[in-house]
Amino acid sequence: MTADTPVGIVGLGLMGFALSTRLGDAKIPVVGFDIDPVRCEMIKATGGRVVTSVRELAACSRTIIIAVYSGEQVAALFGEIDDGAGAARPVLICITTCGPAEIIAIAEQASRAGLPLLEAPISGTSIEVLDGTAMALLAGDDAIIDQVGGLLKILCPRSLRVGAIGDASRAKLAINLILQNNRAALAEGLAFAERLGLDGPAFLAAARQSAAYSRVMDTKGEKMLTRDYRPQSHIAQTLKDAELIIEQAGRCGMHLPLTTIQAELLRTAIALEGPDRDSAAVIEAIRRSPASPGVLR
Template sequence: MQADAPIGILGLGLIGTAFSERMIGAGIAVIGFDVDPARCEKLRGNRGTVAASARDLAGHCRAIVIAVYSGAEAEAAFADLESSPARPAIICTTTCAPGEIIRLAKRAASAGIAFVEAPISGTSAEVRDGTATVLVAGDAAAIDAVDGLLDILCPQRRCIGKVGDASRAKLAINLILQNNRAALAEGIALAERMGLDGQTFLATARRSAAYSRVMDTKGEKMLNRDFRPQSRLAQTLRDAELILAEAARHGLRLPVTEAQADLLRIAITIAGPDSDSAAIIEAIRQQPDSVEDSR
């Protein structure tokens, strides 16, 4: 296929849309597919082209970026890609369980498809502005073949090792990130309840030993109740459940993450599954002013 053939995006949610904007901004032709017609129309409005199916996508592209919701969706979509006689390189950015991504890589190898594991650490806003990090794993030749594309998609890159290792690292990183976010939510909620000015508190926390980058990405959203999604509560909970399942598989209990997952479930009932992950703060804010002594 020609070197200037389009790049395909399978899955046009928050991350897939951010990828399309980066590539179109770099002058690369983009063709995408999503089961949601509204997402496809948004790509058309952004000067992209829409394929009729995942199989159709494969026939037009030199490489395809998979950015669907889950590992199960990625495996289902891969069946359509396998059925095409075309063999574009595959970059899978979906957060998967290690077992899921290893199965995909084996299927790709059997079909003669170059495959790169590349989950993203960061929100759609961070992908859009180039500050997210892609965790890359796989065969060196396959990675080299899409090196320039990876630089456009996500300029910050960490090479992890063999397929499966990037997903393992992503889950452990997400554990830290999610628990930092929940801790920030508790800190802001406590500061508000004690009568402190939220903006002053957040500015002070940013200069303290407690600083984490989540204060920059989610602090203002929590203060202002701005829950327009950059990352969705439902996706965050799915990732937390992946983390807990993988830990259980290795005989490890994660009590802090268990509590954080419960907060996410409560936040979803309050703010809805499509609200930004910053809405976890509502699970803490919307508690009774006082707790009865159970004695």
């Protein structure tokens, strides 16, 4: 990877834009594609180049970051990437959170097309990507990881190799399970403290010093208290991942009671606040819920 080698990004949402910003700060040229013209204009405004198709992006990129919504969307890109790349075979870095079976099938599809693939879902919000505190979970051939090691350090200074293709998705889903339930517990605790008449900021400060501390208090606590739901991560994406977690648990013969309830809270919050709000908006599903029958307020 050299400073004049363009990096392609397919998907210019919160995460794709954050990654493009890190590349731009490192003076690495960015070529982006998204079906949303507003997102494309944002990349242009920061000095990136925008193309009109994935095929065109593949023709001018030696490395392609895939930052789309779902595994299904990832799989749908391969025809255009294959056609556009020609004899050059760009390395694909898939940061999309997929099901393990999905990413394994995608890797087999990539292998048949002669496209080296690295699985690299990111644990952290777009803000954490921007400030370098997010962590990439890396899975795949060590030679491919080493080949793009310099680029990975720019994109996500913190990373962890977790094994073969599929293992990064498994680890990401298990991490997300804990994270999402921590977030829901924080939301319930803050809403409870508010109902008890406690001062929200003072209570959050106390909780941060207590045995209940989790990092989600730092990232989402103030947003919940102030109802600042400008997105660092979209709540619809959070629900998508929760549903993926529940689906994978079912395949393993497991029932996840906390995650199942948490997914319902997410659905309620989306109905109240909309799908594009921050995941901190889950607190609204608790704040606005009526007391259980027979419970005195």
